[in-house]
Amino acid sequence: MRRLELRHVRKAFDGLDVLADISLSVGAGEFVSILGPSGAGKSTLFQLLTGAEHGEGEMFFDGAPLDDHGRHFAFMPQRDALMPWRRILDNTTLGLEVQGVKRKAARARVASLFAEFGLAGFERHFPAQLSGGMRQRAALLRTVVQERDMLLLDEPFGALDALTRAAMQRWLEQMWRHHRWTALLITHDVREAVFLSDRIYVLSAHPARVVREIRVPLPRPRDPAGAAAQQAGALEAEILDILLNPQPFKGHDHD
Template sequence: MSRLELRHMRKAFGGLEVLADISLRVDASEFVSILGPSGAGKSTLFQLLTGAEHGEGEMFFDGAPLDDHGRHFAFMPQRDALMPWRRILDNTTLGLEVQGLGRKAARTRVAPLFAEFGLAGFERHFPAQLSGGMRQRAALLRTVVQERDMLLLDEPFGALDALTRAAMQRWLEQMWRHHRWTALLIT
């Protein structure tokens, strides 16, 4: 059984059909990339998955109709969306705190991951004090620490220069091989 299955998804904005008969399967621990030019509907697909938009077709998660979008997905947008007034430690715990986990418990969960994400020693820094790649790693840490069933990565390295982007892609592949997250990436 696949983790995520989309059947004949369609979405139009006014008279413009953005998604037309899209079907997709993602198995557990699989990393799937969706490639396409700007305006092809990649981000719209994520909006359907997260419930931000509604379309036609069928969506299933672990064989059941997808109805509670929020509990399955951890979403990482194109920009790091770090809060400039919060230190990196507090930025990485934000999703957990929003879910109702106390600050101390959230920090306890995220602290051991800083070294693995190449951020050890930068916990007390503000986002403006980090490089673009480090900011993206902090945003990814904030995403994966939520321990959702699936990661939705919306062009997570699009804002980086070509060399940093290539390094981050290699790093993400190594992290995926280690953790075996189920992930859907658009680029």
């Protein structure tokens, strides 16, 4: 079942096209990535979904026109955006408090998730006392506890060092398999997109167009050093070639 569907979405700023023609879909329980060069307008697409910006074209959620943006999406930006003066427990409840949930009830809701997110024992710490990976796990906890229909992940590991980023990708893939969140990821990291995704939409440089939709046939759980590593490497090489030599749209590769 399609949860999110975009049809011919366009966006321009001051007469300059940023998104030229974007059509894509995300199914229930699916992990989909939008992959493209830096500055291609990927984050602008999330601004349209969350209602921060308005463009042209059609957007649907569960078959109905997308109008109540805040009801459907929980958004995680690239930076963890944790408030340095709030302890981790109170940072993770922030999204719930914005929704009107009382602090005591919000704390009770997040408390059971701290162990699962590898944060047990750090509830009373401040963000500066945590590693980059732990801060990102806290940011994701803050996002998923809102229990929205879909997660919007805007390069959530882009600010981390390479080793921490790889560890966080493996952790997120494990968490996704357990919870089967419906997730849409923005990234310019080809390896990350292949490792995490069921499908990938490859965008051109701006104005952004979908130049390829690629299904990722790799088995789960994903293992970067496992038997499918050669297949993953070949897929990464193919996607890099698409990014460097974009062609008109082709859909449903690797069925």
